[in-house]
Amino acid sequence: MTGELTRRALLHGLGAAGGAGAMLAAMGALGLVPGSQSHAFRAPQPGDFSLTGRSPKRVVVLGAGIAGLATAYELRKAGYDVTILEAAKKVGGRNLTLRGGDEITEIGGVTQEAGFRDGTYFNAGPARIAQWMITMDYCRELGVPLEIFVNSNADAYVHTGGKSVRYRTARADTYGYLGELLAKATNQGALDADLTAADKTNLLDLLREFGQLGEQFTYEGGERRANTGPIPSVSEVLGYRIPQALFWDLAHDQAMPMFQPVGGMDRIVDALAANVGRHRIKTNTPATRITDNGREVVVEYKNGSIKADFCVATLPPHVLARIPGSLPPEVVQSLGSGFNFSGSKLGLEYGRRWWELDEDIYGGTTETDLDIRTIWYPSHGFHERRGLLVGYYHLLDQADSYDALAPAARLERALKEGEKVHGPRYRKDLLSSISMSWRKRPHIEGMFTAGLQGGLLEQAHGRVYLAGDWLTDLVAWQAGAFESARKAVLLIHERALKEN
Ligand SMILES: Cc1cc2nc3c(=O)[nH]c(=O)nc-3n(C[C@H](O)[C@H](O)[C@H](O)COP(=O)(O)OP(=O)(O)OC[C@H]3O[C@@H](n4cnc5c(N)ncnc54)[C@H](O)[C@@H]3O)c2cc1C
The missing domain is CATH 1.10.287 (Helix Hairpins)
Structure with missing residues (x-):
């Protein structure tokens, strides 16, 4: 998110x-x-079975995204016989990092190859992790090294109404005028019915700090805005058309510090897959039918089938809803009831880190009122020669309108927009680019799904269990996918310890 x-x-x-x-x-x-995630989790262990005289069961997991891999990882630790079927040729699902030579083919057939030089990577899906998420626990346990992800940077810009203002300046001016106006209202008695005299004194003290106000509670600029030109008028500041650009990094899931795996988000996928055992993961193998006959589950795929005691389906809900088999109709209806968001990202590789060299920007994002919405600067590789920017990251209508174009036209449109923020240098040292449309990603067909109706999705349906970020409060976060995997694993384990 x-x-x-x-x-x-x-x-x-x-x-x-x-x-x-x-x-x-x-x-x-x-x-x-505001919430947080529980870190308490007792992973099933092989020893649990010796206490009951039973043995670990066979489980087939559908989908090798984070939810599927984490399910398989936890079950393997307890000795379960696990097989993963993954439709795509690569594991990871939405956790997708592109490097030079990687190809993506969209639904509709358009293929792009990443032309990145050695060492450049593009997190086309997830890119950041908040410190309170259980994704951090998995990185620790799996030995995936982390580094700081600079989510917001006071020296990046807010671009609105055709002007770019440093984030620190835009915020200082906004806080300043808000402080001044509220102080004025307080001093003119507008809050007398709400505040005691002591409250008013305390409020004025607070506002003086909040807005860096002068003696007379007026905003006259201050060191926070870093001497970046004349102070705009109050009307200009209130006219910023993207007020959310000033506060988004206060959100619980966006506040610094945030983290990223060193070398690419797919380091998490690699570590999970290695621990599960690559030989247990069948890629290029879409499940085509799921049948639960009461004693076991049979999953069919092209040229074969597999039987297991339990199945965990981690496909995107709208994709799972289309797979025939024995899931009850009300579950299928529930799976199809969510709102599936489009979302798109553009990776721009440059031969010169001009944002550092010419504009003193080291990581963070510029929020804009343009149709690219945001530009991200890299949080790693500082002072190296090359670097990769995210040239757009948007969803819904903006994503749809870019997705409708051919990759070259997407690039051209995004460069024109980016030039409004950074001028001609935005185009100058570009080496290569690749655009990711999640709506057009085969087997996934969207960025994320939210708002599913019906309470059926958290239960077992016979021998079939469900997992995926869409089943949790953390939609569109890997932490949600991990959490749902833990839930499914605990439910299966509890049952496996009882069943013959
Ligand atoms: C643009 C974008 C930005 C994001 N940003 C962040 C972020 O910064 N931080 C963060 O933590 N999270 C972020 N997320 C969310 C995160 O990527 C997801 O929450 C998480 O990866 C979902 O994992 P999953 O296993 O539930 O689903 P998926 O990754 O969607 O996995 C489903 C898998 O099922 C497979 N499949 C489909 N059909 C079949 C079939 N018939 N048979 C077998 N397999 C099949 C698919 O190929 C896929 O591999 C972002 C996502 C996107 C798209």
Whole structure:
């Protein structure tokens, strides 16, 4: 997720698509109430079986995204016989890191090859991890080294109304004028009915600090804005059309410090897959039918089938809903009831790190009112020669409008927009680029799904269990996928310890 703007857009999208009911359901699912994730988890262990005289069961996992891999990883630790079927030729699902030579083919047949030089990578899906997420626990346990992900940077820009203002300056001016106006209202008695005299004194003290106000509680600029030109008028500041750009990094899931795996987000995938055992993962093997006959589950795929005691299906819900078999109709209906978001990202590799050399920007993002929405600067490789920017990261209508274009046209449009922020250097040292449309990603067909209806999705359906970020409060976070995997694993283990 990308902060308040995304949440806002998401709710807007849900409101348009599913009405108020869907919107309210999604607000819970989006964790709009501040929360955190429980780190308490007792992983099933091989020793659990010797206590019961039973032996570990066979489990077939469908999908090798984070949810599928984490399910298999936890079950393997306890000795289960696990096989993963993955439709794509690569494991990881939405956790996708592209490097030079990697190819992506979209639904519709358009193929792009990443032309990146050695050492350049592009996290086309997830890119950041908040410190309270259980994704951190898995990185620790799997030995995946982490580094800081610079999520917000006071020296990046807010670009609105055709102007770029340093983030620190835009914030200082906004806080300054808000402080001044509230101090004025307080001193003119507008809050007398709400505040005691002592409250008013305390509020004025607070506002003086909040806005860096002068003696007379007026905003006259200050060191926070870093002498970046004349102070704009209050009307200009109130006219910033993207107020969320000033506060998004206060969100619970966006606040610094945030982290990224050294070398690419798919280091998590690699570590999980290595621990599961690559020989247990069948790629290029889409499941085509799931049948639960009461004693076991049979999963069919092209030229074969596999039988297991349990199945854990971790496919995106709208994809799973299309797979024939024995899932009850109300479950299938529930799987298809969510709102599936489009989302797109553009990777731009440059031969010169001009944002560091010419603009003193080391990581973070520029938020804009342009249709690229945001530009991300890299959080690693500082002072190296080359580097990769994220040239757009957006969803819904903006994503759809770029997705509709051929890759070369997407690039051209994004460069034109980016030039409005950074001028001609935005185009000058470009070496290569690749655009990722999640709506057009085979077997995934969207960035994330939220607002599923019905309480059926967290239960076992006979011998079939479900997992995926869409089953948790942490939709569109790997932490949600991990959490759902843990839930499925615990349910299966509890049952396996009882069943003959
Ligand atoms: C653009 C973007 C940005 C994101 N940003 C972040 C971020 O910064 N931080 C973060 O933590 N998370 C982020 N996320 C969310 C994160 O990527 C997901 O929450 C997580 O990867 C979901 O894992 P999953 O296993 O539930 O689903 P998926 O990764 O979707 O896995 C489902 C798997 O099922 C496979 N499959 C489909 N059909 C079949 C079939 N018939 N048979 C077998 N297999 C099949 C698919 O190929 C896929 O591998 C982002 C996601 C996107 C797209």
